[in-house]
Amino acid sequence: MARPAFAKIDLAALRHNYERLRTLHGGRALAVLKANAYGHGAVRCAHALTDIADGFAVAFLEEAVALREAGINAPILVLEGMFDAHDLQVAQELELWIVVHHEAQLRMIELSACTTPLHVWLKLNTGMERAGFAPEDAAAVHSRLVSTGKIEQIILMSHFARADEPDSEATAAQIERFDNATAGIAGDRSLCNSAGVLAWPDARLDWARPGIALYGADPIPSGEHGLLPVMTLESRVFAVRDLQAGEALGYGARFIASRPTRVGLVAMGYADGYPRTAPEGTAVMVDGQVSGIIGRVSMDMLTVDITDHPSTGIGSRLELWGPRIRVNDVAHASGTIAYELLCNVKRVPLQYSQEPLVHTPKLESAAA
Structure with a gap:
């Protein structure tokens, strides 16, 4: 696979x-x-x-x-x-x-x-x-x-x-x-x-x-000009682990669980173009539900909090940016611009669709 x-x-x-x-x-x-x-x-x-x-x-x-x-x-x-x-x-x-x-x-x-x-x-x-x-x-x-x-x-x-x-x-x-x-x-x-x-x-x-x-990345702040996102960056949860309160997660132990926490391990990292600087709580969509990144983004993987999503597990789909998660918001949270994020996408295959993808309403912000 x-x-x-x-x-x-x-x-x-x-x-x-x-x-x-x-x-x-x-x-x-x-x-x-x-x-x-x-x-x-x-x-x-x-x-x-x-x-x-x-x-x-x-x-x-x-x-x-x-x-x-x-x-x-x-x-x-x-x-x-x-x-x-x-x-x-x-x-x-x-x-x-x-x-x-x-x-x-x-x-x-x-x-x-x-x-x-x-x-x-x-x-x-x-x-x-x-x-x-x-x-x-x-x-x-x-x-x-x-x-x-x-x-x-x-x-x-x-x-x-x-x-x-x-x-x-x-x-x-x-x-x-x-x-x-x-x-x-x-x-x-x-x-x-x-x-x-x-x-x-x-x-x-x-x-x-x-x-x-x-x-589809509007360069005007708070712009609403009828543009549609062309790229949807996706991945899936491929492992799940449980943290106890007080346990640390990932490089630098940036995240320390304040409660029992279910963690989804996602096949996406900064070598794929997702920003290493994305802060705690940067929004993702997991099976259509809002979640957030926890821990530091590493080269090949990132981790998300799925504690409040009991149906989420191995195989669950993530949108990192696209119709629901605006790339501009991810860029802003990460201290950069959408231009850089899109240009940095690499290693992941591009899958083309001539048919319009479903464009559901976006979130107001990509940061929790």
Whole structure:
């Protein structure tokens, strides 16, 4: 019998989320599949979206190559752009779209022997202070690209630093800087990441680039935007033991029983992607009932309190996150973000479903 730990991937929910986000944004939307589609499997997710998506985005060249080799012929944007002339050559051969965000990349194009016109996304730094040309250089850089005679289309873009903070003035300032910098320059625009789509109507321009929201993890605090969780992380109880009051459990003896306690041993640990930092009481669903983690999460196993669930035992099903346990809540309790939890899922097999899974009402919190 195989180890009973896996992640269910609901491709119908993925399609629902893409269509929801694209409709809310208007215009067109690239589905962001970087980091193996945030742990969901880039190739399978791309195939699930290929008939409805305007295109895809990945972080770097190798991720784009894998999609092309899997038969994905839709536009693919490489967000980090190219690292050297070889990357540029491959991008040209595979008809990839490329982001240009600093001088060395611009020079690569100017010095290249490109024979097929390139599709470039010109990135401006409007406040993220990480990548992108200075706003005041936008017109000059745009002119240099056009003058190469190697460009088919230029889309102007930037990236938000604090779009997931609806009360912050930073995003409005970035939108204003972008608008001022690109005034009078022809071409489509792109500003919205997931949070931009959900919370900033003024940023909904020609192209959106939704990432985390595609997978049903709302980046806006207390967000209720009709998104469905795509991943359900599951396992089962595979052993049961009893603790007496005063007995300690697990590494570091972090949990000491205050009463006679039934403990369920679960096939899931931090090597599978469940956070080691999850605190005592982080919620799980056991056979549809709320329970909580006790003891420290170890590499291959974790332990849950099943004292108040007498019918729970070997073989009982656990949802670690999914429709009932929000991954955002598990992340918050663990001192991290849903992006990290989803991207860290590994070792457990991914089980794909084209049919919509049952989405029951979620819990208000994942921490007891």
